[in-house]
Amino acid sequence: MLENEQIYRQIIEYSVETIIIHADNKVLYINQSGANFLRATKKELIGACxxxxxxxNAKPAIKERIQTTMTENKSGELIEQTIFRMDGTPVEVELYxxxxxxxxKRAVQSTLxxxxTRKEEERQHKREINEVSAPIVPVLDGISVLPLVGSIDSDRAKQLLEVLPSIIQKRHITYLIIDFSGIYNFDELVTDYLLKISAVMGLLGVEAIITGIRPKLAQTAVELGVNLSGTRKMASVQQALEYLGVGKIK
Structure with a gap:
């Protein structure tokens, strides 16, 4: 039995992944890779919570997860979490x-x-997709249309806020018509993100004209307390273009 335990310790000690063994939320053991990853010494980490x-905000769920692992004697599902190294640096990990x-002693082995890098690549990929899926269509010098189409989730809405400023500055846009008429799926969080776009445009010196807001979307905006009093609103893209002197679309 002792020999098996020594073999087990050797295996996890030389693992390249972070392995922490803990009981009662106290660290009993951490391998050297783990100590290096968390940017601390083994001595500093053993005995820590x-x-x-x-x-x-994640601690209650993690604590419950550990308790479930112990009481039900079964492995927890693989999850993704943000943790902090001992120097305060945040890092995203898979946790099993x-x-x-x-x-x-009965304990829990956590592998991090x-x-x-993978998550940043995923975010970059999403930014690229969202930039393509929400193209800014130039009409005349300084005037462009942003047609929002399809289902918008919170990730896509957030990415729009991130990619729009750089596109607008590159294209020297003065007026941006943001058309909501093609959106068929949204919730309160998404609505809040999308309606913040006009505020971002104002900071960039761009006048945003919102078109195609359906009654349900308008109602959601009111319920959220979103103030659109300073944003020009029109029924359609055509009406907005006529207002800007582009003329009627044939």
Whole structure:
């Protein structure tokens, strides 16, 4: 039994992944890769509270997850979390845990894998997709239309806020017509993000003209307390273009 335990310790000690063994939320063991990853020494980490590396709002769920692993004696599902190294640096990880015997003590083994690079690549890919899926259509010098089409989730709405400023500055846009008529799926969070676009445009010296707001979307905006009094609103893109002196669309 002792020989098996020594072999087990050797295996996890030389693992390239971060492996933490803990009980009662206290760290009993961490391998050297884990100590390096968390930017601390083993001495500093052993005995520390394993919950300390998690964001405050995530701690209750992580604590419950650990308790479930112990009481039901089964592995937890693979999840993604943001944790903090000992120097305060945030890092995104995959987290997997399962029950183990550490000596004669029941404990939990948590394995952390750094996925920061992968997550950033995913975000960059989403930004590129969202830039293509929400193209800014030039009409005349300084005048463009942003047609919002299809289903908008919170990620896409957030990405729009991130990519629009750079596109607008590159194209020297003065008036941006944001058309909501093609949106068929949205919730309160998405609505809040989308209606913030006009505020961002104002900071960039661009006049936003919102068109195609359906009654339901307008009602949601009112319920959210979104103030659109300073934003020009029109029924359609054609009406907005006529207002800007472009003329009727044949």
């Amino acid at each position: 394993v919950l300390d590396i998690f964001e405050e 845990c399962h029950p183990v015997l550490f000596g004669d 894998r750094d996925i920061t």
